[in-house]
Amino acid sequence: MSAKDRAGARAADPRQRRANAGSTILVTGILVVVSVYFLVPAYWIVVAATKTTEDLFTTNGFWFAPTTHLTENVTRVLTYDDGIFLRWFANSVLYAGIGGLVATLFAAAGGYALAKYAFRGREAVYGLVLGGVLVPATATALPLFLLFSELGLTNSYWSVLIPSVVSPFGLFLCRIYAAATVPDTVIEAARIDGAGEMRIFATLGLRAMVPAMVTVFLFQLVGIWNNYFLPLIMLADPDLYPLTLGLNNWYAQVERLPEFYELTTGGVLVSTVPLVAAMFVLQRFWRGGFTEGAVKE
Structure with a gap:
């Protein structure tokens, strides 16, 4: 049996397919966790840059304040x-x-x-x-x-x-x-x-x-x-x-x-x-x- 045929036989094996699916889910999950780890600080900076000093301490840190002040903040910067x-x-x-x-x-x-x-x-x-x-x-x-x-x-x-x-x-x-x-x-x-x-x-x-x-x-x-x-x-x-x-x-x-x-x-x-x-x-x-x-x- 050629290498190509053996690979096809392994792909047809249900246990092999389940193992491959499990590996894919595991790798995808790790990548998602790593992505969140790196993206959350960037997201927080975007949200924080739209707030006044009062809003920074009185509103949810991971969500925007009722009024956005991004333009004013950047202009002041x-x-x-x-x-x-x-x-x-x-x-x-x-x-x-x-x-x-x-x-x-x-x-x-x-x-x-x-x-x-x-x-x-x-x-x-x-x-x-x-x-x-x-x-x-x-x-x-x-x-x-x-x-x-x-x-x-x-x-x-x-x-x-x-x-x-x-x-x-x-x-x-x-x-x-x-x-x-x-x-x-x-x-x-x-x-x-x-x-x-x-x-x-x-x-x-x-x-x-x-x-x-x-x-x-x-x-x-x-x-x-x-x-x-x-x-x-x-x-x-x-x-x-x-x-x-x-x-x-x-x-x-x-x-x-x-x-x-x-x-x-x-x-x-x-x-x-x-x-x-x-x-x-x-x-x-x-x-x-x-x-x-x-x-x-």
Whole structure:
């Protein structure tokens, strides 16, 4: 009996069908629980951003108040203190956008080189990168502060941007992806045709590594956008704050001025919009990457 026939016989077995149905229900249930775990906080932020401070404490936390104040809250967020929120927003876009883009390019170039070039010490470099993946960012924040302090770069854009352009995980991922998706035969054919190494990397390597690069970019974008500890120790000027520091600064004043609850919840809602938009825009590159190498029978 062929493998196809055996698979058909197992599919016809009622016990096998019940086992498959049970597994499907279990997996679906786990996914539903995980989805609720992640979506409930986002839902609460949407609801809270539509309320006044009084409504936050007198109405159901998971349902809207009789009167919606979303427009007023967002307007106050954008105009408070001469629009300081917009300054924090622009800083976060600068840190996360430039940091994520440069880190992705560096990771792609380094991963491609480690995957496609044989040189002495390659495995040692790769092992060092793996070690960097295991080191938490909080462990390196204080040494970075001392180093940047000696260089006179603290309390500047560079103190947050420079550490953001390094992604050990991104280099690790790009190395694996380049080894699997960029054929050596195609590289050799390009060399025979007279293409230089930079042109091969730009025209063949980068195109094949797009799904991995999108993944690295999104990880860096989210990581830098939500980074709190590094800007906290590096920055003293509120005009240089990213959204994480700015919103925390607002939240620290809620006991003295309760209206800051409205500013904080509205600011958190607005701050999530770029991340959601980036996910929806870039997910199509993942779908394209999943079909690479697929064969039709």
